[in-house]
Amino acid sequence: MAGTSINWFRYASPASFFSLAGPLARAFGIAAALLALAGLWIGLVVAPTDAQQGEAYRIIFIHVPAAWMSMFIYVVMAFWCAMSLVFNARLAAMTAQALAPSGAVFTVIALVTGSLWGKPTWGTYWAWDARMTSELILLFLYFGFMALRNAIDDPRRADRACAVLALVGAVNVPVIYFSVKWWNTLHQGASVSLTTAPRMAAIMLAGMLVMTLAAWSYSIAVTLVRLRAIINERERGAPWRRAVAQ
Amino acid sequence: MAPMDSAIARPAPSGGAWAGMRWALVRDLRLALRSRAELGVLLLFYVIVVALFPLGVGPDPSLLRTMGPGVLWVTALMTSMLALPRLFAGDFADGSLEQIALSPYPLPALIAGKIAAHWASTGLPLAAASPWLGVQFGLSTGELEVLALGLLMGTPTLSLLGAIGAALTLGVRGSGALVSLLVLPLCVPVLIFGAGAVDAVRDAVSTNAHFSWLGAMLLASAVGAPLATAAAVRIALD
Amino acid sequence: MAPMDSAIARPAPSGGAWAGMRWALVRDLRLALRSRAELGVLLLFYVIVVALFPLGVGPDPSLLRTMGPGVLWVTALMTSMLALPRLFAGDFADGSLEQIALSPYPLPALIAGKIAAHWASTGLPLAAASPWLGVQFGLSTGELEVLALGLLMGTPTLSLLGAIGAALTLGVRGSGALVSLLVLPLCVPVLIFGAGAVDAVRDAVSTNAHFSWLGAMLLASAVGAPLATAAAVRIALD
Amino acid sequence: MLVAQQLAAQRGFSPLFAGVGFTLHAGEALHVTGANGSGKTTLLRMVCGLTRPAQGTLAWRGADGAAALRECTLYVGHASALKDDLTAEQNLHSLSTLHGETADERAVQRALAEWNLDAQRALPARALSQGQRRRVALARLRLTPRELWVLDEPTSALDAAGVDLLREHLRSHAARGGLAIIASHDTRSADGAGIRELRL
């Protein structure tokens, strides 16, 4: 741990990170585009029409990755918030701040695609099913995070306040994930898990995974871009900025 | 002045946490009773709520029965929301919060005391009144028991979670609605299990699951919330 | 400094009442929602509150439909009560209220402006959002219209009545506080008629009676409340 | 000309002061002193019409009328009447429009600059230091020209420079024929021409 932590701290300083972020963002952006194309091709062309659901099921290729990301990004966000509280590292807090919007976006996508899917399958756009509700709560948590953020004038105070909020809100993620287990609901349970063999067609699985990778690299790219912007604003006065400026 | 000329450096008071918690609890309860206004308003509020629904829904008993628990639970949620701003804002404005943060007692303990007082003036009365209110909705005895028990176990969690939001929004622009935005989502699970328990009784299903969840959430928040709130308070004072 | 050396005694500003009302309205609105973001927060808050009920009660559509109006009306009451303490307490604490009372504009006009702002930041958004929220409860078009109209006519009354109570509790202990308890029950008729109107639509009964009552209460309070509140404020400052 | 006669104040059940009277002509300033709790603030609030005298009369320009007096009075109290959420600039603007003045951007900025708050112009009042809040409150003296100034502890939390500036203002106000009533324990603000003392 000690060994790794040293260089971790080197990149934990905005100064050394800033130069790194630019090219990384570009690389991940391109990757995201390619993966998305591949995933959509698999999902819309290669994958066969589903027996009962017809074409409608193809939403899964967007819905599931989005839903996964919505939860995953929150976990990552909470992690960085913890880091910023413990090590008092500015960059960690900024990362969390940069992650929030992407998380919100994916949550919205999961909600929208989900309810669009719900119409043909369940005959309703919305039901107060546990998973849907908890996903909606996740959206509100993202909103709350951002709202608190821009309600506080002092940036460092905002960092720490939002960090506390994010950590508290993290309890919602397991609720979302296991909601299908805890309440017998409309929503179907996890059919992909690391422990048991997947219960769906290999090709579908492949499509979903490729799309998930696309979502990942997209999130990383966007986050890095936002991070650069935030650093630009936050570290205005700092000496190293002037150095970079020249 | 004789006592003053003794040593000016005192040891930290003994029996830290509990004494601190008691101090905050007693003091806030006393203050709450001083300004009976808010208390009365809260009580009136949920009497109105409960009185209103039968009016809105009409006398159909089966309907009333099914919605009774949900209404009472949401009312509990709203009343604790109503009182949240008062939890820290006053102390923050008049400088008491600084003194509390500087006290030799552990801050989380003091905060826990304040939360307990908040609960005693919002959740507890509702839980106590719930059997009577539930009768208005024609709940059966079994349902009433579960309802009251659920409220007793659930409302403290609401206060605990609410405290975090209240502390986070201290001295923040437009904190009024922001608190609710931060807190209400976190409270939803409590609501689900609490109301669910009563439905379970109606459907003659075991309520163990619900209560164990309520208990788990109460424990978790009882441990976590004071710490998180204390952190938030220190941040607000920084 | 040139302009300063002119006459130091100024005439009272022209166009008294309206100008004063506008000042208070604009200023309080600005304080309430310093950014569009905060308006969003407020709406989100409604969404959450309304979303909670189905959670507690369960997704049965017919049930939701019957309780929809009641829920929205209670939400209206709660949101306006959430904001009430902030109506005068803040200005009282930081000395703004003194300055307001010393302004050349007539005090009731300024107060009316403050009340209007309070309504515009609590009742109005809810009334505006109510059709959409009502859809969540599966209300019919006709019901939605009546609901929205009722909220539009009813929520100002809630704010007006609430203002009296808020002013009475200023600075005063005991007695004044208790008086404010007498104000809140006055809100009950508003809720009853407001929610009742929607049921009337459902039962295909004429809603005239309900609306004329709502209108009457609105008129009465619009005339009386600012005067009463102004008097209460002067007493609180004395 | 302001004439106070036989003013008496009652607080709770006990009388606070009685038989207080003074006459203030154009260009004069009254420095109200007295121990803590002797009733200075109460007297000032009476003069500007916030508190009703238990006894006695206040005559303004011969006529007896609180309304007339209020129109010509500017009261700066203990509380600085700033909204924490608004910036110093917004606060000043809102306060002066409340008193019927049409304060334009530049006037406000000039007033702030004079009290050397340029840097804090755009800060929310919450962020201001105690003395900076006081300075913003005193900047109203320029923006809301009134014939009678009623200042309660104007120098509290002010640094030396601020006190000088205030004295400067008082002097020019007097020169313009304005009246002033100041309650303060701070003798620094009390010297200068035409300043009389009223001891409660």
Next chain:
Amino acid sequence: MLVAQQLAAQRGFSPLFAGVGFTLHAGEALHVTGANGSGKTTLLRMVCGLTRPAQGTLAWRGADGAAALRECTLYVGHASALKDDLTAEQNLHSLSTLHGETADERAVQRALAEWNLDAQRALPARALSQGQRRRVALARLRLTPRELWVLDEPTSALDAAGVDLLREHLRSHAARGGLAIIASHDTRSADGAGIRELRL
């Protein structure tokens, strides 16, 4: 002994002060002065552990520890920390129990009498005058004996008698080997033995 080294404060995006250091031995008092907004209050809050220094260290009795320092500190800030609904007596009692003292009725009454608030003992703090509130706040100096006093503008709204009394307290505190840090514009409180000045 309190040693501050290279303290720096940051507010918003801009640094407030930097490189502030001082050493305070038993029986000494530090008088922090400076223009409005120069950071006195911020510095005081750092000393008693409310605000985290952006840089620098505070060492108390050699050991570096905010907790140890907090235990020995009594902070009386701008805000007097009185609850308007409680009486002066109740406020004092509640505050001193909060700080772990077992204040009995008589001790509280003696403290109030010393600041001559006998008459106001049973008044709700809401009714107190500004200076009386300040006096109640200062009465805590007796009821909560601590080694280090941190006083922010202690003389604001105090009358002459009050200032003398405060000076008296400071003197006997120093004689007992206590330390004190005072931020004030009021030079009246600054004279006396062993009082050093720190200018921000």
